Amino acid sequence: MKLKKLLVCGLATVMLMSMSLTAFAATLTADEQSIITTLTNAGVPAQYVTQAQNYLAGNATDVTAAQATSINAQIAVAKTTAGSVTSFAALTTDQKNTIAADLSTAGQAIGITVTFDATANSIKAVDASGATVLSASLDTATTPATVIKATGVNMNTTIAIIAVLAMALVACGVVVSKKRFAENV
Structure with missing residues (x-):
């Protein structure tokens, strides 16, 4: 019986730990959505609008x-300049x-430095931390831009769940030992 309880407790712990990493879809605020709408209405190619949307949602x-x-x-x-x-x-x-x-001025509003290389027909956008947000070659309309997005794992949720599980296991051990002590007395 004791082995059965330990097995169930161990399996429950493993299942909870495997479910501890969750993904949250970032959403745009109304102000960020207005920027996306303005880009779309200005005729900016969809690939660049999508990149802007991904950056704003992930920022x-x-x-x-x-x-x-x-x-x-x-x-x-x-x-207006493009006509x-x-x-x-x-x-x-x-x-x-x-x-x-104009792009440089727009980028400065949110801490992004935009540089244009006229000889290479390329644009590069760098955020305040120095990470490249956008690096695009604009020689032809079909050349897609390369977006470099900082990614990583946030283990805070996993650590919190493991800590709660550890406390729960300790509490279960205390309850079981008190129960056994009461039965033996």
Whole structure:
């Protein structure tokens, strides 16, 4: 009987530990969603809109209303600069430089430094910690950008669950030993 109880307790512990890592889908705030909507309405290719959405959803700090307003204004200015041109390759050098400056100003609103290399036709965005958020070659409209996203495992939940399980096991041991002591007296 004792072996059966230990086996059940051990299996329950293993099952709980295996379920301790959960995934949470990050959501966008209304201000962050307004940026995505503005990018979409400006005709930005879907691959870049998706990258912006992934960055905003995965970023630990939310974009404020003032930041969103500033970014949306810069997107509108860049859209006006591009006019009816829908491909980066079709823009003039002056248009590219002006749009790059607009992107840099928009990025500064949320702590991202955007640089444009005119000779290589590439854009690089780096966040405040120095991590590369976006590195894109813009020679053709079909060249996808490479997003480098910082990832990692957060073990806080697992450690907390293991600690609770350990306390529960100790409590069970105390109860069983008290019960046995009471039966023997």
